[in-house]
Amino acid sequence: MSSKRLVMKFLSQKDMLAAGVTDMERCIDVMDEAFTLAGKGDYVMGGSTRNSHGQRVWFPKEPEFEGMPKGGPDQRFMSLPGYLGGRFRVCGNKWYGSNINNPKNHGLPRSILMMTLNDAETARPLAIMECNILSGMRTGAVVGLSARYLARDDSETLGVIAAGPISKYSTSAIVKALPSLKKVVVFDLNEEAAKRFCEQMSASLDIDVSMVAKFEDAVINQDVVTSAISGDITPLFEDKWLKEGSLLTLPGRANVENDYLRDAHVVPDCWEMQKTYKIEGLMLPEDERMIPHIQLHDMVDSGEIKESDIHDLGKVAAGSATINKNSSRKKYFISNGMILQDIAWGMTMYESAVEKGLGQELVMWDEPYMV
Numbered sequence: 001m002s003s004k005r006l007v008m009k010f011l012s013q014k015d016m017l018a019a020g021v022t023d024m025e026r027c028i029d030v031m032d033e034a035f036t037l038a039g040k041g042d043y044v045m046g047g048s049t050r051n052s053h054g055q056r057v058w059f060p061k062e063p064e065f066e067g068m069p070k071g072g073p074d075q076r077f078m079s080l081p082g083y084l085g086g087r088f089r090v091c092g093n094k095w096y097g098s099n100i101n102n103p104k105n106h107g108l109p110r111s112i113l114m115m116t117l118n119d120a121e122t123a124r125p126l127a128i129m130e131c132n133i134l135s136g137m138r139t140g141a142v143v144g145l146s147a148r149y150l151a152r153d154d155s156e157t158l159g160v161i162a163a164g165p166i167s168k169y170s171t172s173a174i175v176k177a178l179p180s181l182k183k184v185v186v187f188d189l190n191e192e193a194a195k196r197f198c199e200q201m202s203a204s205l206d207i208d209v210s211m212v213a214k215f216e217d218a219v220i221n222q223d224v225v226t227s228a229i230s231g232d233i234t235p236l237f238e239d240k241w242l243k244e245g246s247l248l249t250l251p252g253r254a255n256v257e258n259d260y261l262r263d264a265h266v267v268p269d270c271w272e273m274q275k276t277y278k279i280e281g282l283m284l285p286e287d288e289r290m291i292p293h294i295q296l297h298d299m300v301d302s303g304e305i306k307e308s309d310i311h312d313l314g315k316v317a318a319g320s321a322t323i324n325k326n327s328s329r330k331k332y333f334i335s336n337g338m339i340l341q342d343i344a345w346g347m348t349m350y351e352s353a354v355e356k357g358l359g360q361e362l363v364m365w366d367e368p369y370m371v
Contacts, residue, residue, distance in 0.1 A: 006364040009350060011129035015359045019352040021133050024172050027141040027345055028148065032317055034084060034344035035145065038270060039314030039321075042085035043340050051272040052280065053336060054080035054094075058288065071288070074100035074110060074230070082339035083120055084347075091118045092343035094131055100230070109165075110230075111135075115346045125364065127350045131342065134349065136169045138341040139251050142269065142313075143226055144173025146333040149316050150267060150325050151224050151247040156182045159222035161215065161235075163188035163197035166228035166251055174224060174249075175205045184209040187218040216241055228252045239263075242330055249333040253292065256332070261299055264330040265323050266310050268293075270338055277336065292336050 011019065020026065037043055046052040056078045059071035069075050080094040096113035103110060113131035118124065147155075155178050160167050163186050175181055184207055188194040194211040202209040212218050219225050219241040225248050229235075234253055239260040242248060248256070248264075268274050274293060281291035291297065299305045311321035313333065323331065353359050 004365075004367050006124060006368075008125040008362050008364065009127040009129075009353060009359040010362050011127060011349065011353055011359045013130040013133065015353060016130050016133055016349055018358050019349045019356065021137060021345075021349055024137065024141060024144070024169075024176050026348075027137050028144045028173055028177060030344050030348050031138060031141045031145045031341060032148070033086065034088075034340050035142075035269075035314040035317040037084060037086045037088075037314075038338070038340055039312060039316070039318030044083040045273065045339060046079075046081045047276060047280070049272065049276045049279070051270065051276045053273055053277060054078045054339065058284070061288070069099075072100070073290075074098050080337075080339040080342065082343060084340045084343040088344060088347050089120055090126070090343060090347050091120045091123075092116060092339060092346055094135065094339055094342045096131070096135075115342055117343070117346055117350055127346070127353075127359075128362070129346060129349065131346070134345055135337075135342060136165055138345045139166055139335075139337060140169025140171075140173040141345075142173075142335050142337075142341060143170040143249050143251050143333075144177040145317075146249045146267070146313060146335070147174045147177040147224055147247060149313065150249070150265070150323060150331040150333055151178055152245050152326050153180065154326075155180055155223035155247075157222045157224070158184045159218035159225040160184060160186040160197075161188075161218055161225070161227035162229050162252075163190070163193040164228060164230065167226065168197065168201065170226045170228060170249075170251055171201055172205060174226065175207055178224070181207065181224075183207070185212045185218050185222070186210075187212050187215050222246060224249065226250065227254050229254070244328045245326070245330065247325075247331045247333065249335075251335050251337075256295070258295070258299065258304070260330065261296060261332065262304060264332040266296065266305065267313050267316065267323065267331060267333045268310065269313055269333075269335040271307075271310050271312055273336070273338060274334070293334055296334075 098111040102108040115131040117126040315321035
């Protein structure tokens with residue numbers, strides 16, 4: 001019989017680091033597990049479709065009340081609940097707030113994240129943990145996993161657009177996933193950020209990393225291209241720039257040409273989640289709608305792309321869909337993040353923390369006040 005006493009772990013950033021949260025090779029393998037389970041259907045995410053990315057607090061653009069935050073592209077709070085099966089069999093929720101002015105005005109990261117894990121049967125809380133590193137790691141590891149399944153075996157060059165934290169995680173993961181890589185180039189509008197990227201990545205990854213002066217120079221003739229653009233400007237990746245057989249792998253947004261989408265292998269993280277994004281986005285006023293990859297949705301709706309030709313990365317991982325990664329056909333991976341990834345890496349860190357005796361014990365109660 002289980003104890004009535006409820007005790008959970010609190011894992012600080014220091015605890016998470018000691019538990020191994022920055023182990024990229026292991027994280028990619030755990031993401032492989034999570035995507036395989038997703039491909040088999042052994043998961044539940046939020047919302048009525050069971051495939052919602054999460055529930056967002058939408059602040060109005062012009063608040064009527066003093067103190068209410070003003071809505072904008074990076075002014076939000078979000079809750080991402082879900083369940084992951086397999087060996088995990090746990091529920092989790094990632095809660096975060098984001099403000100693009102945090103670094104400049106407050107010396108804080110743009111987003112501040114925390115993660116909770118609960119026993120899926122009893123709802124007993126297992127852990128509350130710092131989640132900034134965890135979330136960045138899983139985002140990068142998924143990009144690395146896409147390279148494992150979709151990039152050519154003889155890939156030697158990687159082009160990186162934007163030199164921020166997510167690109168650093170993604171670059172680390174791609175280099176780990178593709179031992180054939182020999183050179184990385186990066187473009188960022190902020191030259192100093194690009195220089196710092198080169199210094200940090202070349203030192204940590206032992207690979208040639210250099211900056212380029214133009215956006216297209218980080219795209220043309222690259223075997224793999226990744227982009228994590230933030231801000232208001234989203235440049236166009238011209239089809240003629242993208243090498244035959246190359247992989248364009250996106251933890252963020254991008255503009256591509258219709259011809260590219262028609263001809264490429266289109267591989268989303270979870271197409272049902274992407275469709276739910278559209279359903280939920282259309283409920284908002286037109287000037288507030290944010291529907292990722294709307295171009296792809298429009299081409300599916302018009303019949304230019306068959307939905308049956310879109311294969312989730314999870315289905316590829318699970319073996320129910322096949323992509324010939326060594327063919328000359330271009331590959332296009334889009335990812336907007338699933339709570340399943342956070343649950344998988346979070347549970348792995350929780351188990352590591354228990355084994356190593358890390359974290360603080362928080363007692364919710366010794367005995368419930370009422371049953």
